[in-house]
Amino acid sequence: MKKIILISLLFSRFTFAALATPEEISKEFSSLAKKYAIKTEDLGIYATTGDGESQQVLLDVNGKVVMIPASISKVATASAVLSAFPPGTKFKTQLWTSGKIQDGILKGDLYLKGGGDPSFVSENMWFLVNAFLRTDIKKIEGDIVIDDSLFDKVRYDMSRQKERVDRAYDAPVGAMSFNWNSVNIFVRPGNGDGSAKVFIDPENDYIRLVNKAKSAPGSANDLLADRKDDPKFPGDVISVGGRIGRANKEIVVFKNITQPDLWAGYNLKAFLAQRGIPVTGKVRNAEVPASADMVAESESKAIEQIVADMNKFSNNYVAEMLTKNLGTLKKSKAVTLADGVAVINEHMQSLGIPSDQYKLTSPSGLTRDNRLSSFAMWKVLQHLRNDFRVQPEFLTSLPIAGIDGTLKKRMKNGPAERWVRAKTGFLTNVVSLAGYAGLQDGRVITFSFVYNGSTDEAKVRAFFDNLLIYLVK
Template sequence: MRSKYIIYLTLGFFLSLVSYHISFAAYSAYSSKLNSIIPASARKNSKLGVVVKSLISKKKIFEYNSDTLFIPASNQKVIVSTVALSLLKSNFRFKTAFYAGGEIKGGVLHGGLYVKGYADPTINTEALRLIAMQFKQKGLTQVNGDLYLDDSYFDDLNYPIGWKSEWRDDFYSPPISALSLNYNNLEVVAYPSKNRSRVVVTTDPRVPGLKITNSSYLRKKKNSIKAKWAEGREEIIVSGRLYTYSKGVRLKLPVKYPSLYFGRVLKHELEQQGITISGQVKFDTVPRWANIYHTYKSDRLDEVVGEYNKKSVNIIGENLIKTLGAEFIGTPGSWESGRKIISLFLKNIGIKNGFKIVDGSGLSLLNRLSPNALADVLEYAFQNKSVGLDFITSLPVAGIDGTLKKRFKDKEMKGRIVAKTGYLKNVRSLSGYVFTTTGDVLVFSILSNGLGHEAKKFQSDLLAELVSCCEG
């Protein structure tokens, strides 16, 4: 909230500068200066695209391949978060609904307990523990039936097109479901036994029914321990070396079956509160005759989007794009329906081309954006009173937080750049705003594919110039 307040004051200050004026000659001089720092390797082909525009004068200061389409990586999140805040609104909350499939008498539910997920990407083990405690406070002691999981709010596809198959073993690209838990990740925890004779392995959270095969061992050498899923089985294989005097390690893995993961951990948390479930964890849609028993709601969307953009949490974007499809076209939400909503929104605000939307995170190698399209969305967000502040404060701030915390820390740049980063192999992107020392507000987009180490240096060189634009 503090950063939002500070940026609110900053925006108010900049927007009050009605007398601000920079000559055309000054802009032209800066355009030539910026053109001179483009790497020679980028001039040989279309590896780099840039656009810079003043939001005060409405003039373009610089552009280079600004209509060329690039793989945007996480700059895709600029598009998805702007559309989500515009259509779902900042006060939107994801929900998870619990239904009683029978009569409750004397603390006993005579029937199944149903849980329907509406795509909350932020729900975690602590939230399930809180829910279990609330059930206990309501007097529930026993469920004479099964725990039913309803994930029908989304379709059955867990991955979008354009994700590499090998990414499915990485925590940042988990499967997507309307019932999510812990960003659909779990941690394998390994530590030496008390007598330092073996490696003890468990998971956080504990998942009943999950098999762990442990062949790891202790040695007075550097850790080489690793964990992976067994092929085609619900089993985690732990192998390698753990340092004898290690305090323990945590290895993060994406789960294979997110809804089932949610259900098993929920059942465990209920039982920890003394609420027994006689049946099993199963899948079924909530019957019409079931009665609502409890509803859990997430934080507001503006706070969720802050997590999404500052920390670049991919699952939030995938849940958002499918939620847009579910809310505005109908259930089950899908990547296809979400793409339609985003494309329609972009066209409605005047962006007719320069984009190909595939997923919500930017991981898909099939996404395409032009610098101009990104800059136009950033300009729209800045000028839209219902979206602007919530969107801008969701972005990383140079030298202060998020994925820009360790970048642009010089006194002249710190706090003046608010932007979304993007990174994939051979892809570097950075798009956002610059609050200049001269009182201007610039929107910029830098997209590069295949530029290598020069991409990051160019970003730094360009922004160092923009911070003082356009003196003289």
């Protein structure tokens, strides 16, 4: 009997070991801050464990000081989206026809109507085209017409940083978007003549490729891929130069496009051609007429999976697309990003967050104008943790330390691997991290870390990671 009691006590001590006291945590915080040359006045930190009356503040360093949050802003966006659109919600993309069908020929136009789906990719386009194939229309003697009237025509909202880049993370938005509004550029060494092979995927007439890339000995890689402007060309010109070493099998580069509507339309035309359906007309913009008939429809991934697309890799394009979808709660046409941001701010207010603790103008955080205290972010995280209707979906959307997303290479092979799920953030002189750290006894720490200062961001990340490792241990 004594042995059983002893074993029980040992087991209890192991599984419910006391978390470090706030005093001990504060001491470790100071030690780490000194080690990584982090000034306390540049930090905003708020971390707790427990709920309700049992809640304990573990660390509060300038917790209510409003700072630039960077991409942890997406936590607020995700919270508003999951509140407005229940799990399982899907967006729809449709094909409509106008005109007569005679002997398998559509003597009219084919309309591609966008429903604001951020996840509409090649597989969805194939689904639409294959469904259209079953109408027995063999030829289209008319135009491909894109209806993206659900959203406004502003592709790059003013809330983003002013400087535009052609990287995929800065892709434009539109109610009819395709493949993240980015193109895949695959480069392989040539056959020994000094040239390199370049492939555009998906291949279509919207992209004009200029290949100046060369093959070189060894594993060299100084490839340069740029999007060029040509006012005489309706789409985008992609120029690839530099060298690829013959030891490399393949290198991929991602570039965004500039006109989501035409990009989607030219891809639809190319996909139809691959299924043997020629289109004699051009690609243009217009709304679906009331007399048109819907002939095919594709549904998006479930909303929770799209939120994961946003959070795992901090995708700014998805954040803005979801926010404009929030704006459809206010109006049904020409929705602006501001319409959606208003819904996010209303959601923040509904959580009881003091109005002087936040100012959100960008849903992605790709701006220096957003303002948020660590306490305000903690309030959002606590709401998401306590609301069972959205908690599982949100938790699944976060990067996992040492495993995937933007935390794939952080806290790896240590005590915090798989025990931290959090959203990262980064701008020049801004580093942030917000989410949850699990303990082996089942308790969960809710934390929000924000840094605004000039210390090297690698040191700040190491400081955040080691603070979490200490708390998890």
